[in-house]
Amino acid sequence: MNAFRAILVVGAISIASSAKASALGPGGASCMTWSQDRQRNEAHSQLNQAWVLGFVTGYIVYKPPQRLTPRPMDSRSMMLWIDNYCDANQEKDIADAAKALIEELTSSTR
Numbered sequence: 001m002n003a004f005r006a007i008l009v010v011g012a013i014s015i016a017s018s019a020k021a022s023a024l025g026p027g028g029a030s031c032m033t034w035s036q037d038r039q040r041n042e043a044h045s046q047l048n049q050a051w052v053l054g055f056v057t058g059y060i061v062y063k064p065p066q067r068l069t070p071r072p073m074d075s076r077s078m079m080l081w082i083d084n085y086c087d088a089n090q091e092k093d094i095a096d097a098a099k100a101l102i103e104e105l106t107s108s109t110r
Contacts, residue, residue: 026044026047026094027052027055027093027095027098028093029048029093029094030094031086031089031091031092031096031097032086033048033094034048034083034086034097035083035086035087035090048094049075049079051094051098052078052079052094052097053078055095056078056102067106068106070102070105070106071105071106073105081101082094082097082098082101085100
């Protein structure tokens with residue numbers, strides 16, 4: 001019975017570690033939702049925008065010391081960048097857009 005439990009635990013850990021981490025809150029919504037909310041739902045759009053700003057802020061505060069600090073960008077410009085990303089990548093989610101924004105802001109070709 002103990003061997004069965006060990007196999008079950010190892011299997012569960014393997015499945016959990018191979019699964020893609022999902023974002024909590026608005027970050028898990030699709031880019032299509034982002035675009036629709038920006039056009040039609042001010043309250044949801046503001047929640048989505050606040051999530052992106054929190055995500056970027058979290059990166060800045062908790063980034064490893066060897067990673068580049070993102071170059072400054074005002075929040076309006078960030079939201080326009082996310083608009084463009086989501087228009088071109090409707091199948092992605094808001095978290096993907098926020099990660100891509102961070103990659104853009106920390107790229108070495110700035």
